[in-house]
Amino acid sequence: MASEKGVTLLDFWVSPFGQRARIALAEKGVQYEYKEQNLVEKSDLLLKSNPVYKKIPVLIHDGKPVCESLVIVQYIDEVWSDKAPLLPSDPYQKAQARFWADYVDKKVFDCGTRLWKLKGEEQEAAKKEMIEILQLLEAQLGDNKYFGGDTFGYVDVAFIPFTSWFYTYETCGNFSIEAVAPKLVKWAKRCMERESVKTLYDPNKVYEFVCYLKKKFGVE
Amino acid sequence: MAASANPEVKLLGIWFSPFVLRARIALNLKEVQYQFLEEQLGTKSDLLLESNPVYKKMPVLIHEGKPVCESLIIVQYIDDVWAGSGTTLMPTDAYERAIHRFWTVYVDDKLYSSFLDSIMRYRTDEAKAEAEEQAVAALQLLEETFDKISKGKPFFGGDTIGYLDIALGSFLGWIRAAEINGLKLLDHARIPLLCAWAEKFCNNEAVRAVIPDTMKLAEFTKVLRSSYQNRLPPAK
Numbered sequence: 001m002a003s004e005k006g007v008t009l010l011d012f013w014v015s016p017f018g019q020r021a022r023i024a025l026a027e028k029g030v031q032y033e034y035k036e037q038n039l040v041e042k043s044d045l046l047l048k049s050n051p052v053y054k055k056i057p058v059l060i061h062d063g064k065p066v067c068e069s070l071v072i073v074q075y076i077d078e079v080w081s082d083k084a085p086l087l088p089s090d091p092y093q094k095a096q097a098r099f100w101a102d103y104v105d106k107k108v109f110d111c112g113t114r115l116w117k118l119k120g121e122e123q124e125a126a127k128k129e130m131i132e133i134l135q136l137l138e139a140q141l142g143d144n145k146y147f148g149g150d151t152f153g154y155v156d157v158a159f160i161p162f163t164s165w166f167y168t169y170e171t172c173g174n175f176s177i178e179a180v181a182p183k184l185v186k187w188a189k190r191c192m193e194r195e196s197v198k199t200l201y202d203p204n205k206v207y208e209f210v211c212y213l214k215k216k217f218g219v220e
Numbered sequence: 221m222a223a224s225a226n227p228e229v230k231l232l233g234i235w236f237s238p239f240v241l242r243a244r245i246a247l248n249l250k251e252v253q254y255q256f257l258e259e260q261l262g263t264k265s266d267l268l269l270e271s272n273p274v275y276k277k278m279p280v281l282i283h284e285g286k287p288v289c290e291s292l293i294i295v296q297y298i299d300d301v302w303a304g305s306g307t308t309l310m311p312t313d314a315y316e317r318a319i320h321r322f323w324t325v326y327v328d329d330k331l332y333s334s335f336l337d338s339i340m341r342y343r344t345d346e347a348k349a350e351a352e353e354q355a356v357a358a359l360q361l362l363e364e365t366f367d368k369i370s371k372g373k374p375f376f377g378g379d380t381i382g383y384l385d386i387a388l389g390s391f392l393g394w395i396r397a398a399e400i401n402g403l404k405l406l407d408h409a410r411i412p413l414l415c416a417w418a419e420k421f422c423n424n425e426a427v428r429a430v431i432p433d434t435m436k437l438a439e440f441t442k443v444l445r446s447s448y449q450n451r452l453p454p455a456k
Contacts, residue, residue: 052326052361064315071321078314091300092286098293103274136274 007032010046010058012039014209016109016161017069018057019200023157024073026196028080070101073157086154100140100147101158107133108162116172116210117219127173134181141187152194160197163188167203168210229254230282232268234261235432236440238390239291240279245386246298248426250306292324295386307380316369317383320376323365324387331358335391335405339398340445343452352403356410362388363411370413374420381424389421397437 009025009032011018025032037046037056049058049065059066059075066075077086088094111133114126137159141147147155166177166188178185191197213219231247231254233240247254259265264276271280271287281288281297288297299309311317335358337351369384370376376384395405395418408415421427 061315066315066318066322068322068325071318071325074321075314075318078317091297092283092288094300095288095293095297098296099288099290102290102293 006060006062008035008060009033010035010037010043010049010060011056012037014206015056016165019161019164020069020157021057021059021072021076022200023160023196024076024086027084027086027152027157027194028076029083030076030080070105070158073154077154084152086148086152086157088148088153097148097154100137100155104137104155104159104162108159112162112165112169115169116214117217119219123173127175130169130173131175131180134177134184138181138184141183143183145190146187152191156191160188160191161200163191164201164203164206168207171207172210227255228284230257231255232257232259232265232271232280232282233278234259236437237278238394241390241393241430241432242291242386243279243281243294243298244430245381245390245427246295246309248429249309249381250298250302252298252302252305291390292328292383292387295383299383309377309381309383309386311377311382319369320382320384323362323376323384326358327362327384327387327391331355331362331388331391334358335394335398338403339394339401339441340448352405355403355405356407359405359411359414363414366413366417370417375417381421381426385417385421389418389427392418392422393432393434393437394441396434397441400434400438401441 007025007030009018009021011021011034013036022034035045037043039056042054046056046058047054049060050056050067053067055067057067057069057072059072061075061079066072073086087097111126111130115123115130118126144150146152147159166185170177192201229247229252231240231243233243233256235258244256257265257267259268259278268278268280269276271282272278272289275289277289279289279291279294281294283297283301288294295309311320334351334354338348338355342348342351366376370378373379375381376388381389399405406415406418422431
């Protein structure tokens with residue numbers, strides 16, 4: 001069994017990318033030290049551990065840093081392979097899981113940011129795009145319990161943190177996600193019953209944070 | 221190693237794409253016979269649209285009728301499926317795998333975008349020079365990385381070409397073409413290790429067979445640039 005000694009996570013509370021790492025570690029039952037980071041005045045540890053991007057999350061395992069959230073999740077899955085496998089073992093299913101997690105990475109955060117940051121026509125365009133993205137993901141989920149099928153898996157980990165942002169997207173974009181992607185909303189509720197997810201889900205705090213960012217960037 | 225018509229393995233691609241090249245190199249390294257279905261520039265075949273409805277892009281690997289999309293996902297799939305054949309592409313150690321994966325993110329992010337800016341997307345000569353500097357800086361970071369992770373061996377993957385070699389090496393045809401068109405990227409003085417690595421990579425049997433011709437790419441770059449510039453709204 002892999003050693004659990006010396007696991008640290010450099011993170012920022014509201015980051016959906018950081019939450020991916022937290023969820024994966026919790027699913028695997030890994031003990032770790034959580035270190036909240038100040039992203040305005042970055043710590044020496046963060047700058048040393050991720051000199052290329054200077055971003056969170058960073059997983060430090062026995063002194064060695066791993067950066068980029070999906071790289072971290074795959075690393076966690078491979079090192080602590082004895083419990084709760086996240087990626088399927090079948091090569092084709094694995095490729096599909098990687099594809100959809102990558103899709104979430106390419107599309108959701110960027111479109112979501114445009115949705116809350118922009119106004120008028122640009123915001124409308126972002127809203128339309130977000131609806132398309134959510135509906136495509138819902139179609140991929142189909143009637144499965146999770147994106148991983150019967151078990152909570154890699155794509156679930158990749159996407160679930162963004163459901164905390166649904167309330168913000170809905171409020172800023174003036175639409176209902178339940179109306180356009182009801183199965184997705186049911187999936188989110190199912191995931192929220194998991195120990196690894198429930199403490200992280202806080203749509204009101206996310207909205208407060210976005211309001212603070214909007215003020216900071218002068219958006220209104 | 222020419223592609224042989226094995227109907228079980230098809231690759232949808234086009235001659236100039238570095239992303240398609242990744243899949244071809246991986247298939248060659250694993251000694252997999254495959255059918256190369258070349259798309260025509262400017263049109264997308266029904267098979268492409270059907271196999272990659274999300275992005276409608278190449279490469280697409282179709283194995284036993286099932287499509288796999290996104291070049292790096294394809295490379296990992298090839299390594300998984302044909303695990304017993306040819307050379308292993310991913311490192312065996314989990315931490316090394318994480319390092320390779322991190323640097324492929326960097327290659328596809330920083331190196332690719334600055335490179336594209338320097339050969340195609342720049343608006344002014346100043347912007348071009350700046351993009352070139354950024355591409356050089358990215359290559360310099362990769363030089364340091366190579367020094368650390370190759371441990372004196374010829375490739376990022378060690379004795380044989382690995383995942384990160386394929387990810388970065390797939391751009392070498394384009395980089396050499398850009399040098400013909402006047403950019404200075406593979407500077408022996410600044411990145412000697414990468415220059416040596418580039419030679420070995422391009423001379424490898426699995427790569428030599430499929431890397432596009434440099435002169436052809438150099439001409440093609442000019443065509444791409446002018447078509448790109450024509451499609452842009454006027455600069456403010």
